[in-house]
Amino acid sequence: MSAISVTGLRKSYGDHVVLDGLDLTVPRGTVFSLLGANGAGKTTTVRILSTLINADAGEARIDGHDLTREADAVRAAIGVTGQFSAVDSLLTGEENLLLMADLHHLARRDGKRRAAELLEQFDLVDAARKPASTYSGGMRRRLDLAMTLVGSPRVIFLDEPTTGLDPRSRRTMWQIVRDLVAGGVTIFLTTQYLEEADELADRIAVLDNGKLVAEGTADELKRRIPGGHIRLRFADPGGLDSAMGLLGDATRDGDALALRVPSDGSLRSLKTLIDRLDDRAVEVEELSVHTTDLDDVFLALTGNAKNEKVAIR
Incomplete structure (x- = not known):
C-alpha cells in the first residue's frame, strides 16, 4: 500500500x-x-x-x-x-494548539486533551503558557x-x-x-x-x-557516483615515489607527500591495497578512507538539464 x-x-x-x-x-x-x-x-x-x-x-x-x-x-x-x-507569536504555545483544535472541529474537551498530549510529546509543557514570541x-x-x-x-x-x-x-x-x-x-x-x-x-x-x-x-x-578513494600520506618523498610506482592509478600530491587511490570503500579493496604495500615493504605514515556522500551525489546529478533518470532497483 x-x-x-x-x-x-x-x-x-x-x-x-x-x-x-x-x-x-x-x-x-x-x-x-x-x-x-x-x-x-x-x-x-x-x-x-x-x-x-x-x-x-x-x-x-x-x-x-x-x-x-x-x-x-x-x-x-x-x-x-x-x-x-x-x-502565531501573539498567542501562547497552548493557545496555538487549541486554535488548531478548533480549526479541526474538535470538541473543547478533546482539543484540550490533544493539546496537552502534544505539549508533553514535544517537551513544551514549561513554556505552554508563554507567548510564542519568547x-x-x-x-x-x-x-x-x-x-x-x-x-x-x-x-x-x-x-x-x-x-x-x-x-x-x-x-x-x-x-x-x-x-x-x-x-x-x-x-x-x-x-x-x-x-x-x-x-x-x-x-x-x-x-x-x-x-x-x-x-x-x-x-x-x-x-552510483564515483569519487570514493583512499588517501595515503608518507613520511618522505622516497616512500611516496615507491608507492606511486606500485599504484599506477593513484593521483599524486607532492606537496603533501600523499596519494589518492580510487576505491569503492569496501573492506576487500582496502585489504588488497594494504597487502600490495606490505609485499613491497612500503611504509605509510597515515591512511584514511573517503567514501562518496550525498554531497557528491547531489553535485553530480543536479544542475544539468541533460540528465536522464538513473534507475535504481
Whole structure:
C-alpha cells in the first residue's frame, strides 16, 4: 500500500516548466526525501500534493484518495509544515494548539486533551503558557510541527523543516520524525541539508529542472557516483615515489607527500591495497578512507538539464 502515488505530474508558469512529468511512489510508514537545488520544483511538488495549488496534468493519490476528485479527504489525511512557521507569536504555545483544535472541529474537551498530549510529546509543557514570541527557533519549530499533528494526520509534508536551526535542535527534530514514523506516519521530506536526508530517509529522489534524475536508498545513490578513494600520506618523498610506482592509478600530491587511490570503500579493496604495500615493504605514515556522500551525489546529478533518470532497483 502506497501512502503517496504520483504519475505524470506537470506544472508550468507561463513558459517556465517547473515539473515535467514527475512519477513518485512513497510506501506507508516511511520517510521519503526529495532533494534538489533551489528552483528544482520541490516546494511546488509539496504545494500540489497538499492541495494548495493545482497541477496542469498528471494524477496523484494520497492515503488512497484521488488528489483532484477527493481533495477534502486528502486534506483530512495530511499535515503540512512549511518552510516558514505558522505559529502565531501573539498567542501562547497552548493557545496555538487549541486554535488548531478548533480549526479541526474538535470538541473543547478533546482539543484540550490533544493539546496537552502534544505539549508533553514535544517537551513544551514549561513554556505552554508563554507567548510564542519568547520561544527559541527550535521551540517554535517543535510547536509548528505539534500544530500540524493536532488532526492526527497519516501523511505529513515537511518542507525544509530544520532550516535555521542549530545542530542540537536539528537532531531533536530528527528524533521526533523517527518517532512519528515508528508510529506509522508517512513523512514526505524536502531539505537542503543532505546529512538530514542521509540520516532520516528510507528512499531519496533527486529532482533537477523539474525531472527526477535518480531515486533509491542513500547507499544505492552513493554507489552510483564515483569519487570514493583512499588517501595515503608518507613520511618522505622516497616512500611516496615507491608507492606511486606500485599504484599506477593513484593521483599524486607532492606537496603533501600523499596519494589518492580510487576505491569503492569496501573492506576487500582496502585489504588488497594494504597487502600490495606490505609485499613491497612500503611504509605509510597515515591512511584514511573517503567514501562518496550525498554531497557528491547531489553535485553530480543536479544542475544539468541533460540528465536522464538513473534507475535504481
